[in-house]
Each structure stands twice: as C-alpha cells, then as structure tokens.
Amino acid sequence: MGGIDVISFDMLLHSYHLLLFNDPRRNFRRVVAINESKPATAGEVKSAVSDVRDHQDESTTPQYVDQSYPVKWSERLPWIGTLLHSMRFVDWKIGVPSHDSRQPDRHPNPPSHLRFILTAILRTLTGFVVVDLTSAWTQQDPYFKAFGVSIDSPLPNTGLITLIPPRLLRCTVMALQVWATVGQQFQLPCCLPVALHWAGYLSDPWSPHLWPTFFGSFRGVFTTQNLGAVRNFWGRYWHQTLRHYCSGPGVWIADFTHLPRRSYYRYFLLAATTFFFSGIVHIGLVPPEPAFAVKSANEIRWLILKFFWAQPLGFAFEMVVSRVLRGLDTPKPIYVMLNIVWFAAWCCLVLPLLGEAGRNLGYWRMWPIPLSPWQGVTRGKWLPWYA
Structure with missing residues (x-):
C-alpha cells in the first residue's frame, strides 16, 4: 500500500490490545x-x-x-x-x-438453523438490490462523479423527487450503499458453520446463529428516553467488531489515571480514543496514489478522519441537550421525533465528508456489481462489467 492499510493497522491494534494494554x-x-x-x-x-x-x-x-x-x-x-x-x-x-456481566452471551431469541440461513441469503440479496438501485442514481447524478459539484446543487431529475432537499437525498443514497455493502454481508459467510452445527459437527460456541446479533435494532436507535440517536447508532446498532481494540488504549489510560467507571470524563476519553483509532483504521482504504482523485491521498485521508473524529462531538451535544430535556419532563413520543430529526441532520452534516472522499476514490465511476437487474431491465445490459 505504501502507507497505512486496514488489515495491518487492525492487526496492530489487535496485538496491542492483547499484549500491551492487557494481560x-x-x-x-x-x-x-x-x-x-x-x-x-x-x-x-x-x-x-x-x-x-x-x-x-x-x-x-x-x-x-x-x-x-x-x-x-x-x-x-x-x-x-x-x-x-x-x-x-x-x-x-x-x-x-x-x-x-453478559457472558456467556447468547442470542436472546435464537432462530432455527434453516431460518438463519434463509435470512442470511435474503439479506444478502436485499443488499445486492439496494446497491444496484442506488448505483442507478449515482451514475446519473453529477455530484457523485464530477468534481466541483456541490452536494446542495439541484438534483438531475425534474419529478417529485426534487421535493427532497438535495443534501438529504444524496446523504441517504450514500448511507444506503454503506448499509448494503457492510450491514448486509455479515451473515452469509456464517451459513457454513451454522450448517455444520445443524449436522452435529460443531458445538454451540462455534455456531453464529446462537451468537448475539452483529447489528442491533435500527428502530432502537430512536426510541430511547433521551436524545441519543448518534450514540445509539454507534453503540447499539452498528457492528462492534473493532470496539474493544479501538477503545483499548483509552481504557488503559482511564484505568491508569483512576477515572471512575461511570464518570463523564471516562466516557469522553473512551469515545475520543475509540473514534480516533477507528478513523486511522479506515484511512487505510486510501491508496497512496488514488487513480481518479483531484485531492492528494493525505487530503482524502483527512476527510475520512474528520468524519470519525467528529462523532464524539455529536455525543457531547446529545448529552447536553438530554440533560435539558429531562428537566422539562419531555414525553417519549417527543424524544422519538427529536431523535429522527437530529439523526438526519447529523448525517447531512458529516456524511458529505465521506462523499467527497468517495468521489475522489472513484467509488461511483463504475457499477459496483457484475450483474445488474436495473440495467438489464432498463437498458438490456445485464453484465455492466463486460458489455
């Protein structure tokens, strides 16, 4: 790579967590x-x-x-x-x-083997369709392919879709692509061990259908009795595979300085260090010489870092506002509405950082999947990579 890459830095954090910050x-x-x-x-x-x-x-x-x-x-x-x-x-x-306190951790309502496998296949197909449909939009929206086009520039269509604010629509498209490519791919590789457990060749701890789910409830992001959609998204919904490794240095510092476990100081330290290292992990996606970029590799890396490093600021805003709302005895339906509006506003604020990075990396310059039902139906071009 000629620089930081995801796997190497992830393994470095993994090693430090097990050998340096713990025994x-x-x-x-x-x-x-x-x-x-x-x-x-x-x-x-x-x-x-x-x-x-x-x-x-x-x-x-x-x-x-x-x-x-x-x-x-x-x-x-x-x-x-x-x-x-x-x-x-x-x-x-x-x-x-x-x-x-949660160990041994098991799925609270484990599905059957067959249901898990069928659900994994269905979610993968759902992600495939979402990528295909969102790619149909990115291919015809100049924001995703042309440099210098603002995220707030007018939408290319003239139908009812123009009633949606351009920034909101484009951020939704980006979020759906991330959700489809990351959020819907975790279960499919788990079908093999689940099938082996079904046949009696693996014990319970090795069967993913009995594990706690990789992703939480998206509805639960908005239904808590406080303003906490951003915190809930990262802490309860999004996958937690890097959580311990990225937070390890912060936990070590907090323990070394004897910060109380339930104090705000400890919470902010852990949030800051977790997203600091998570940002560094993700800048490994940037090659040393991006092929289509008008920005340098380091400028693109800074865009990704800003996205991750901004998240603790969102946490702090939520905690301050939540204290005010609790003093006003705010009912739960109001919290739900505020969480939805706030989360959409936060995404519209920070996702353009990833959008600019993706545009420079050329993410939307070609169709991301080799088989496209959308192009097949509309243009007769079922294999966009080869046609």
Missing part, C-alpha cells in the same frame, strides 16, 4: 460449558438463555466454568486460538464489568 494469561477467562460435546438445538438454547436470565429453573440451566490460561499445552492451543478469533470476546471475561 490475558493472568486476567482473561474463557467461559466454557461443562458439556459441549452434544450441540443443543435452537429451542434448547432459547430455553437455557431464558433460564439464565430469570434464574427460575436451575435444573435446565447450562453449567459454565471460567477457564483461566491452561497449564497443559494441549489445552492452551484451543484457549489461545479461540481468543485470537474472538473479536467481540463473546464467551470471554476480560475485566470489563459491562461486558463480563
């Missing part, structure tokens, strides 16, 4: 079921999870033990191997009370 051999414990030889059905796991939460029927509650770093070499290999692949530390106690 897994001393402090990490793997949560292991006493009997993992017989994979349980989804219904059995659902019942077991309910029992664990309610503490009502100990006879059907799975029995777990905390496994420290093993003495025997033969037991170390699975212990270490599982630790290295557990990016979200599911079924691990790592010394973080908010995380450890």
Whole structure:
C-alpha cells in the first residue's frame, strides 16, 4: 500500500490490545460449558438463555466454568486460538464489568438453523438490490462523479423527487450503499458453520446463529428516553467488531489515571480514543496514489478522519441537550421525533465528508456489481462489467 492499510493497522491494534494494554494469561477467562460435546438445538438454547436470565429453573440451566490460561499445552492451543478469533470476546471475561456481566452471551431469541440461513441469503440479496438501485442514481447524478459539484446543487431529475432537499437525498443514497455493502454481508459467510452445527459437527460456541446479533435494532436507535440517536447508532446498532481494540488504549489510560467507571470524563476519553483509532483504521482504504482523485491521498485521508473524529462531538451535544430535556419532563413520543430529526441532520452534516472522499476514490465511476437487474431491465445490459 505504501502507507497505512486496514488489515495491518487492525492487526496492530489487535496485538496491542492483547499484549500491551492487557494481560490475558493472568486476567482473561474463557467461559466454557461443562458439556459441549452434544450441540443443543435452537429451542434448547432459547430455553437455557431464558433460564439464565430469570434464574427460575436451575435444573435446565447450562453449567459454565471460567477457564483461566491452561497449564497443559494441549489445552492452551484451543484457549489461545479461540481468543485470537474472538473479536467481540463473546464467551470471554476480560475485566470489563459491562461486558463480563453478559457472558456467556447468547442470542436472546435464537432462530432455527434453516431460518438463519434463509435470512442470511435474503439479506444478502436485499443488499445486492439496494446497491444496484442506488448505483442507478449515482451514475446519473453529477455530484457523485464530477468534481466541483456541490452536494446542495439541484438534483438531475425534474419529478417529485426534487421535493427532497438535495443534501438529504444524496446523504441517504450514500448511507444506503454503506448499509448494503457492510450491514448486509455479515451473515452469509456464517451459513457454513451454522450448517455444520445443524449436522452435529460443531458445538454451540462455534455456531453464529446462537451468537448475539452483529447489528442491533435500527428502530432502537430512536426510541430511547433521551436524545441519543448518534450514540445509539454507534453503540447499539452498528457492528462492534473493532470496539474493544479501538477503545483499548483509552481504557488503559482511564484505568491508569483512576477515572471512575461511570464518570463523564471516562466516557469522553473512551469515545475520543475509540473514534480516533477507528478513523486511522479506515484511512487505510486510501491508496497512496488514488487513480481518479483531484485531492492528494493525505487530503482524502483527512476527510475520512474528520468524519470519525467528529462523532464524539455529536455525543457531547446529545448529552447536553438530554440533560435539558429531562428537566422539562419531555414525553417519549417527543424524544422519538427529536431523535429522527437530529439523526438526519447529523448525517447531512458529516456524511458529505465521506462523499467527497468517495468521489475522489472513484467509488461511483463504475457499477459496483457484475450483474445488474436495473440495467438489464432498463437498458438490456445485464453484465455492466463486460458489455
């Protein structure tokens, strides 16, 4: 790459988290079921999870033990191997009370194997269609391909779509593409281990249909009893695969300086460090010599950094306004409305940073998928890469 790239920096953070900011051999414990030889059905796991939460029927509650770093070499290999692949530390106690209290973490309402596989395929196809339809717009909107065109410039169409503010529509298109390419692709690779668990070849901890979901409820972003849509989006909805690694340095600093666990100072420190490192991870998407750019590689990287580094400012705004609204005894329906409006406004403020970066990287210069139903139906060009 000639510079930072995503995989290398991600592995660097991963290594630092496990070797510099923590001591897994001393402090990490793997949560292991006493009997993992017989994979349980989804219904059995659902019942077991309910029992664990309610503490009502100990006879059907799975029995777990905390496994420290093993003495025997033969037991170390699975212990270490599982630790290295557990990016979200599911079924691990790592010394973080908010995380450890949920372990062993299981899907609260696990789907059947078949339902999980069918849902994964459906979500992938949904993402495929959304990318195709949004690409149809980016190909004919000069903002996405021509430099110097403002995000607030008039829309190319003259129909009812022009009633939508240009910035709002273009930010929605960008958000849908990110949602489709990232948010809908997590489950499809998990179909193979789920099928193997279904056939009895994998134990429960290795079957993704029993894990907590990668993404939370999007509706839940807006329905909390405070102004917190931006915080809820990043903390409850969006995937958490990099959360521990990016927040690790901040947690170490907070513990070293003895900041109280529930203090505002600690919260802001963790938010700032998490998005600081998340921004650095994502600038690895920029090659050293972008082929279509009018900006230098470093200028494009700064656009991406600004997007991620701005998020804690949104958190701070929400927390200040929430304190005022709580003093006014604001009803929940008002919070829902304010969260929707605020989230849309925030996206319209920060997403253009990614839009400008994407335009310079040439993201919208070619059709992103090799098979296009949209082009096939409208132009008879089903294979845009080859026609």
